[in-house]
Amino acid sequence: MAVDIKIVEEAREPRSMDPKKFGLWLFMATVVMLFGAWTSAYIVKRGDMGWSEIILPDMFWVNTVIILTSSVPMIWAVRAAKQDKAEQLKIALGVTTILGIAFVVGQFLAFSQMIDFHEHFTGGAVSHSFVYVLSGAHGLHLISGVVVLFIVLRATLQGRVHKGNMNTLEMCATYWHFLGVLWLYLFVFLLLNK
């Protein structure tokens, strides 16, 4: 059978990135909108009459330091994985996880400090309820981050995270840094708009 030879212009490959990583960024956009809604509601409410000022617990300062510090071993972990240093990777991830748990515990301590100031979630001023909603919702996201860390840690211990398989670790790192920045935003926001 005769073979037809056709000359066809080349169809260009469209530019693309990993769809799952892209999905993570979109998820983070939804989280931004969620907290954006609450903080704008906060500002609107603060403009109303009868706003009672908040005393922020000192533990928030400690926790801010913890969560920002925890990003350092996370960066270290990604570097170690890129260089296939499995031991360093495990230690770095472990440190991040511990700092993450410390942050969650610290937030609970902060809540009890607030209760000592008679700042309650319910029955009191709206401003106090807002602090609980903002930090509580962030806390829930942070717990989800710790769960992700545990999953990646398990994958690392099984040797599934290395130079050739960075996706999970990189996504975990992105999310973790995002949670840190999100808390920094909330904390600075509360400091400026007491």
Add this chain to the structure above:
Amino acid sequence: MATTDIHLHQDVHHHDDGHDHDHEHHGGNFWTTYIFSEDHKIIGKQFLITGIFWALLGGTLSVIFRLQLGFPDMNLDWLKPVLGGWITPEGKLDPEFYLALVTMHGTIMVFFVLTAGLSGTFSNFLIPLQIGARDMASGFMNMLSYWFFFASSVIMFVSLFLETGPAGGGWTVYPPLSALPQAIKGSGLGMTLWLVAMALFIVSSLLGSINYISTVINMRTRGMSFTRLPLTIWAFFFTAIIGILSFPVLFAAALLLIFDRSFGTSFYLSDIYIGGEALAHDGGSPVLFQHLFWFLGHPEVYIVLLPALGLSSEIIATNSRKPIFGYKAMIGSMLFIAILSFIVWAHHMFVTGMNPFLGSIFMLLTLIIAVPSAVKIFNYVTTLWKGNIIFTPGMLFSIGLVSFFLTGGITGIFLGNSAIDIQLHDTYFVVAHFHLVMGSASFFGMLAGIYHWFPKMFGRMMNERLGHIHFWITFVGVYMVFFPMHYIGIAGFPRRYYSWTNFETFSGFTDLNMLVSVAAVLTLAAQFIFLFNFFYSIWRGRLAPANPWNSNTLEWTTPRNPGHGNWPGEIPAVYRWPYDYSKPGAKDDFIPQTIPYSETPESNLPHETELIKLESTSGDDIIIQGGKLEGNH
């Protein structure tokens, strides 16, 4: 005949990396194939069937309250077997149940039918097929999206059977009515279930949207640049972006409402006295809820409308046998509408006592929406202009959409004016406006989409004659229902009232209200023609040809019943935009996207011939791709 492609470029990418060719679920049983499926086509159909169920229920609810409004003296005892205690001993509809009916009709139609049923069906079904992808970015997330929607549906459905009835505070669930369980029956458990169901719904919607955007951006086939995307995909893309930015805000609002209802906070509540006793809630603001709600609520209008506009763009171009007029203007106007949708929310709140200066700003922004909307209508009409129009049912419904979009859009210009809105606010004029522009237009877009893509979904054709009958009854019926409402609204009839006959002011217009109710019953009855046609055709319809509408887009290059993975061989590459209909010089009146310019020298425009030269000289080597059968070329 075997043909060999010579590609004048270096590497030939196979787009199915990570997929095996034989990954159809050969071993899949009933459960993995049809129930917990990760295949986008099955998930799309699941959304469609669930959406049809909800549409039928939502429509039935509306007919029940239309009976009350049109025939206030009617004895409704015959509904007792279905509604039981909701029919009072005198044979009348319980007034609180009336509120629940209105609330559920709104919630069901806006969210469960026109958001999940429309976006869920067509974004899932069409995105991978039209951009040339094997499936969505994450099949698992896509499956979760449906099952969250299903769980949400179950909870919302269960709430209909509560003794205290489903939520009754209106689909906008404004506090304090929705925040105080003791306010009315419908603020009790029904409201709690409403909030839980909506929270699940938002999760479902976000999972879906993330998938749609990620898929459109990252999984297009070779040659499918953004300017070669069908307008359907552009519409789904913008819809998903709007959803991602607005649904979290509703979630935030709903969560605060839950705290107010069940935990005792006072975000939205202040200075409320029940039976002379002040409630403990203090310092909240109900207007805050309205701000948060409408920040979602207004974009939601476009979440409902844009997919319908996208579907009809594609159908109108195909069945006019003409390129869509102003392809880039269509994209631009959708983008502009999407942006504006976020900065007009306060036009729903002109009567909340806002600063009149702020009102003027929101009025100005609102009226600007008329510009991109008019561009779209103009482009639809100019696409139809001098086309070889083929009146398929899908085409008729698309033209119906354009009609409703225009009629309902014009009253939007009235309502957008803050001064007129004070007179018309919460009257039947508003009801007429949004039922035409967003309700009926989107509903017609959805029906058009079903008629047009049914052959691809089920491999069979729907009956055309029944489709025509369905169209004409529904089209005339919708106008008979909603057009008189403009007069009733201008006369000042408020919405959500159980009965007008008790007020001297509203004793007129009973004949008009009767007409509306009769038309509503007829319109609902006509939908059973569609239901019969739909289900009958799934099993007994005429077998569909591969490309029944002679369409250009990629989905018609798949087999009649595409398996998991959509294309049995390699995914076809794309060489041109999707609207080469009736191109001068071409031998057919359509040129599918998969045909290279080099094969159509007779119809190429000068710049397209340039394109071939450019792309042919840019390659370093000539690669002969052997051993591959290309059926189409």
